[in-house]
Amino acid sequence: MWYKSFGWQENPFSIKTNTNLIGVNERKKELINYILSGDICFLNGPTGVGKSSMLRLVRKELKRHKVIYIDAAGVDDNFSITKHLQKFTPIWHKIAGKRFPPNSVILLDESQECDEELVKALKLHWDHENIKSIVITQINPNLNGFSESFRARVGNRIVKLNKISKSNAYDLVKYRTKNKNPFDSSAIAAIAEYANYIPRQILETCEVVCAKLYKKKTSEINAFDVEDVLKEFKKKEEPQTNSFSLRKPKEEEETIETNHISIRLSPMEKNIIDSLRGKQKTAQDLADSLKTTEGSVGKQLSKLMKKNIIKITDHERPKKYGMI
Ligand SMILES: Nc1ncnc2c1ncn2[C@@H]1O[C@H](COP(=O)(O)OP(=O)(O)OP(=O)(O)O)[C@@H](O)[C@H]1O
Ligand SMILES: [Mg+2]
Structure with missing residues (x-):
């Protein structure tokens, strides 16, 4: 392997989420302060600036809280936040007649994938103080998928990560x-x-x-x-274009023909389709072969399912996906 000849035991440049973040101490404090004050806040920034890693770091630091990480791109349609929260209620709390864990913090990654029901349920639980604090995280600075009343609860509590x-x-x-x-x-x-x-x-x-x-x-x-x-x-x-493939792909889209209808595809969607042709794969398999995260693949998979190009071929966890 190439990295051995530099004396490293493994690839030192792995892009997996990693809690050793540099230069973000102030942002971390800001985020933790919102959480400790029991607010709903928004962690925002372009792809690859460490948002998911920051969530992991926060989770590691908040020792006295029940920190629950949810990747909205990876949850089922029938996901219930109420049931999920109850899984974390300690026995001694249940005995005291309480349904939800104390001091719970929800870290919601890829929040643009959240459906209306989940947004509504999160807001209700926070209003009823069943959840102490919520951090929603996404690339898009506009919280379009969130109701106005949810956005009002976020207010100007936005923590920005950047270059x-x-x-x-x-x-x-x-x-x-x-x-x-x-x-x-x-x-x-x-x-x-x-x-x-x-x-x-x-x-x-x-x-x-x-x-x-x-x-x-x-x-x-x-x-x-x-x-x-x-x-x-x-x-x-990329001999024909003048750009290096590690740069963020341009918004150039390709098309696919299904049932004689042309559907526009982003470069990432196209890569997923190319790896699924004639095969069934899990989100993790796809993430490994496309060198990305399971969360990002999940996001693309749900878009491709909505476009009726791919389907779940095996519902048993981990789910497998294939072409329709
Ligand atoms: N400030 C930083 N210091 C050190 N490493 C960083 C920093 N920001 C990001 N990284 C590294 O970059 C990689 C990508 O980070 P991460 O997956 O957390 O980004 P992200 O913002 O969640 O991206 P996406 O929006 O695509 O999900 C990780 O390996 C992470 O450790
Ligand atoms: Mg991320």
């Missing part, structure tokens, strides 16, 4: 590579700029560069090496 600074990008790369950092500072600057200072894109770009250079036994990678790899990568991957 990181150049010096945080250095710290991120140094932290991940430990004492075996092969990049000089010019290389990190070039990578960060290329990745538009988005942490996930920085990690992905580091991986591409290292995976490309490991055979050359380069002990120190500089900005020229980085430029070379990115140029080469660009030519190979």
